[in-house]
Amino acid sequence: MSAQDVTITLPDGATKTVAAGTTIADFVKxxxxPGLAKAALFATIDGAEVDLSRTLDRSAKLAIFTTKNPESLDLVRHDAAHIVASVVQRLFPGTQVTIGPTTDDGFYYDFARDTPFTPEDLERIEQAANEEIRADHPFVxxxxxxxxxxxxxxxxxEKFKLEIIEDIFAKGATTLTLYSHGDWTDFCLGPHGPSTGRVGVIKLLSVAGAYWRGDHRNAQLQRIYGTAFFTQKDLDAWMTQQEEARKRDHRKLGKELDLFAFHPAAPGAVFWTANGTMxxxxxxxxxxxxxLSNGYAEIKTPLLYNKMLWEKSGHWGKYRENMFLILDPEAxxxxxxxxxxxxxLKPMNCPSHHLxxxxxxxxxxxLPLRLHTQDVLHRNEATGVLSGLTRVRQFQQDDAHIxxxxxxxxxEVKRLAAMIAKVYAAFGLEFTAKFATRPEQKIGDDALWDRAEAALRAALEETGLPYELKPGDGxxxxxxxxxxxxxxxxxxxxLGTIQLDYVAPERFELGYIGPDNNEHRPVVIHRAIYGSFERFIGILIEHYxxxxxxxxxxxxxxxxxxxxRHLAWAEExxxxxxxxxxxxxxxxxxxxxxxxxxxAQLAKIPYALVIGDKEVEAQGVSPRKHGTGKDADxxxxxxxxxxxxxxPEAEIPY
RNA sequence: GCCGAUGUAGCUCAGGGGUAGAGCAGCUGAUUCGUAAUCAGCAGGCCGGCGGUUCGAAACCGCCCAUCGGCUCCA
Known part of the structure; x- marks a missing residue:
C-alpha cells in the first residue's frame, strides 16, 4: 500500500485498497x-449519500445501492423530477422552474407559468419524459x-432559482452543486443516478396550484405531480393498489352502504341516515x-353565544374568520x-366549559374536574377544504376539559394516554404521539409557555410512549x-389530542380554594380521543x-x-x-x-341466516358469515x- | 379563499348544435326457487342554477352553486 492508497471497507466487513482518486464507479467495476457496477445507482461513503462519479479520496466505509434497495426509489424519483422539469422547459418555453422534491409516493415539480397545464399537456410531458429516459443521458x-x-x-x-441560490449561500454554503442531463441543468444536493435511462418509467398524475414557498400571499405556481418506478410492472402494481384504495373511499362507501349524504343546501354538514346514525x-x-368510568361528568352547554364570550376567550382575535356570525339586524x-x-355559533367547547x-x-x-361534552360545533371552513366526512363545517367532538x-x-396525562390506547386498540388502529410546541400566533407570554411545555413534556415522558417533536405546531x-x-x-x-392550557384560566379568572383556604389558579387540559365523530367515522369506514x-x-x-312458507319461523x-x-x-x-x-353480501352485513325446510324442521338457523368466501356457510x-x-362479537370492547 | 377538473334518471355511466340513452335500483305481473344476480312489462330527467350566442343549446361562451384533485388552513 502506497501513501496515495486508501482502504475501503465494504458492508460485509471486507476491505480493499485502491489508489486515492479512483471513482466509485471504477472501484466497483x-x-x-461488473454485475454490481452495472446495477449500481448511488453509494454512501461513511453513511453520506454520493454519486458513483465521486472519487475515493480517503479511507472510508462504502456501500453500493441498486434497484434492490428501497432507498433507491426515492433517488430515481428525484431523477424523474429533473427529467420532467427539463422536458417542460423544452415543450413550454418561458416556463420558469422552482423546486421539485420527492414525496412518499412520487414527486412533484412546481413551475411558474401564466397558462395552466391542461390534462393534454400532461400527457405530452409524460411521453416526452419517458423518451428522455430512453435517450439515456448521463447525469453530470x-x-x-x-x-x-x-x-x-x-x-x-430563472428568478425563483436566483432567490433560492441567495438563500443557500446566506445559510453558509460555499459552493453549489449543479446536475445536468442532456443540455438541461438544475442545482440540488444530489445524489443522482448515473443516467436518465436508469429511471425506468415516469407517470404523471395531476396538476394543481401551489403557492411559492407555501405562502398564500405569494405567486401561485403550477404543480405537476408524478411518480416513477423501476419497471412498468411496479408502476402497474402501484396503480392497482391506488385503485383498491379508491374502492374504500368513505364517500363512495357512504353512498353504497347508505350511511350518510350531503346536500348543496348545507355544504359541509352531514345528513346521517339511519345506518350512519346507528x-x-x-x-x-x-x-x-x-x-363515566374515568370520573368524567357529561354536560350540555349552549350553541350560540354573545360575542363578548369570544372576546374574552381570545377567539374573536385569533379565530373569527372561522366562526359563523349572527348579525345584529339593528346594526x-x-x-x-x-x-x-x-x-x-361555538366553534369549540372550551369557553362554554370555562363559563x-x-x-x-x-x-x-x-379536582381534577373532568367535563365531557359531545355538543355540535360549527366552523366556517374555506370552501376549498371541505371533503367528505374528514373536513366538515358542522361536527361533534368527544370533547372534554379537565x-x-x-x-x-x-x-392525568397518563390516565388519558391509557384511555386513548384502549380505544384505538379496540379498532386495531396503530398510533404515534407528536408533541407540538408554541406557534407564532399565540396568546400568553413566554414564561407561561415555558411552564406549560415543560409540564406536558414531562408527563409525556412518564407515559413511556415514543413521540415525535413538532415545534411551532401547538x-x-x-x-x-x-x-x-x-x-x-x-x-x-x-385524531386524538391532549392540549395543556395555562392561558384560559387566566383569561376567565378561574380559581379554586386550596387546602390553605386561599384561591389558586387551575390548569386546563383539552382532550379528544375520536377527535370528531364525523372524521372518526370516515376513517373507520376506510379502515374497515x-x-x-x-x-x-x-x-x-x-x-x-x-x-x-319459511317466513313464520324467520319472524320468530x-x-x-x-x-x-x-x-x-x-x-x-x-x-x-x-x-x-x-x-346481504353487498350490504356487508356480518351474518346472513338462511332459513328453509331444514331449519324450520330443526327449529334452527344456517348462518353465513360475511366476507369469508367458500367457508361462509x-x-x-x-x-x-x-x-x-x-x-361476544356484539359487545362493545371498551 | 387560490389553481385545475367535473356536474346527464335514486346509483353507475354513455351521448353530444336538430324530439334524452343503457345497466342496476324502483313499481306491476309471472316464477316459490338452498349459499353472490329468475323472466317480462311499466315508470322515471328543465342534462346543477342563471344569463348570453344561435333559426335552434343538454352540448358553445360568461357568471354562480356544488363536488373532486391539490395549495393555504385543520378535528
Missing amino acids: TQIG RKEVSKDEALALFERLG IFTILAGAMRRLC DDTLAVEDRASFS FYEMKRRSYRE YLMESQITD AFYGPKIDFDVADSIGRKWQ AGNFPVWLAPEQVRILPVHD VQARLLAAGLRVDVDRSRSKLGAQIRD LGLQTLDAFLAVIQ
Whole structure:
C-alpha cells in the first residue's frame, strides 16, 4: 500500500485498497464486479449519500445501492423530477422552474407559468419524459461558486432559482452543486443516478396550484405531480393498489352502504341516515361509558353565544374568520361585518366549559374536574377544504376539559394516554404521539409557555410512549400532544389530542380554594380521543372498507327465508334475536336465495341466516358469515349456538 | 379563499348544435326457487342554477352553486 492508497471497507466487513482518486464507479467495476457496477445507482461513503462519479479520496466505509434497495426509489424519483422539469422547459418555453422534491409516493415539480397545464399537456410531458429516459443521458455533476451559479441562472432568466441560490449561500454554503442531463441543468444536493435511462418509467398524475414557498400571499405556481418506478410492472402494481384504495373511499362507501349524504343546501354538514346514525350513537355511547368510568361528568352547554364570550376567550382575535356570525339586524349596515355581529355559533367547547366552571366556587377536593361534552360545533371552513366526512363545517367532538392542579398533570396525562390506547386498540388502529410546541400566533407570554411545555413534556415522558417533536405546531393557547393513527392500509390520520392550557384560566379568572383556604389558579387540559365523530367515522369506514365488526354494524343479522312458507319461523327467529339485543332484519323480497345472499353480501352485513325446510324442521338457523368466501356457510345449528357466536362479537370492547 | 377538473334518471355511466340513452335500483305481473344476480312489462330527467350566442343549446361562451384533485388552513 502506497501513501496515495486508501482502504475501503465494504458492508460485509471486507476491505480493499485502491489508489486515492479512483471513482466509485471504477472501484466497483474493478474491485467488486461488473454485475454490481452495472446495477449500481448511488453509494454512501461513511453513511453520506454520493454519486458513483465521486472519487475515493480517503479511507472510508462504502456501500453500493441498486434497484434492490428501497432507498433507491426515492433517488430515481428525484431523477424523474429533473427529467420532467427539463422536458417542460423544452415543450413550454418561458416556463420558469422552482423546486421539485420527492414525496412518499412520487414527486412533484412546481413551475411558474401564466397558462395552466391542461390534462393534454400532461400527457405530452409524460411521453416526452419517458423518451428522455430512453435517450439515456448521463447525469453530470459540477460544483460552482456563488458568482458562477448566479451568472448561469441569471442568463437562463430563472428568478425563483436566483432567490433560492441567495438563500443557500446566506445559510453558509460555499459552493453549489449543479446536475445536468442532456443540455438541461438544475442545482440540488444530489445524489443522482448515473443516467436518465436508469429511471425506468415516469407517470404523471395531476396538476394543481401551489403557492411559492407555501405562502398564500405569494405567486401561485403550477404543480405537476408524478411518480416513477423501476419497471412498468411496479408502476402497474402501484396503480392497482391506488385503485383498491379508491374502492374504500368513505364517500363512495357512504353512498353504497347508505350511511350518510350531503346536500348543496348545507355544504359541509352531514345528513346521517339511519345506518350512519346507528354507528354514530354506538360510538357516542361507548365514549360516554368510558368517560363515566374515568370520573368524567357529561354536560350540555349552549350553541350560540354573545360575542363578548369570544372576546374574552381570545377567539374573536385569533379565530373569527372561522366562526359563523349572527348579525345584529339593528346594526348600522355601513359597519364591517364583524362589528355588526352580536352572536356566534361555538366553534369549540372550551369557553362554554370555562363559563360552567366559574359558575360556582370550586374546591381543590373537586379536582381534577373532568367535563365531557359531545355538543355540535360549527366552523366556517374555506370552501376549498371541505371533503367528505374528514373536513366538515358542522361536527361533534368527544370533547372534554379537565380542570386540575399543576401537581396533577402527570397522572392525568397518563390516565388519558391509557384511555386513548384502549380505544384505538379496540379498532386495531396503530398510533404515534407528536408533541407540538408554541406557534407564532399565540396568546400568553413566554414564561407561561415555558411552564406549560415543560409540564406536558414531562408527563409525556412518564407515559413511556415514543413521540415525535413538532415545534411551532401547538394550539394558540397551549402546547399539545397529537395522536396520529394508521389505518388498515397504512394511511395516517390525526385524531386524538391532549392540549395543556395555562392561558384560559387566566383569561376567565378561574380559581379554586386550596387546602390553605386561599384561591389558586387551575390548569386546563383539552382532550379528544375520536377527535370528531364525523372524521372518526370516515376513517373507520376506510379502515374497515365498510366491513364493520358486529358491534358497530348497523344491521348485524339479515334473515333470508328460502320460501314464503319459511317466513313464520324467520319472524320468530328475528323476534328472539331482537330480544337478545341484536339488530336484525328479514329479507321479505321473493328473490331467489342467491340474489338474497348477494344483497346481504353487498350490504356487508356480518351474518346472513338462511332459513328453509331444514331449519324450520330443526327449529334452527344456517348462518353465513360475511366476507369469508367458500367457508361462509357455518352449517345448520340451533339459535342458542348462533347466539353464543354472535353475542361476544356484539359487545362493545371498551 | 387560490389553481385545475367535473356536474346527464335514486346509483353507475354513455351521448353530444336538430324530439334524452343503457345497466342496476324502483313499481306491476309471472316464477316459490338452498349459499353472490329468475323472466317480462311499466315508470322515471328543465342534462346543477342563471344569463348570453344561435333559426335552434343538454352540448358553445360568461357568471354562480356544488363536488373532486391539490395549495393555504385543520378535528
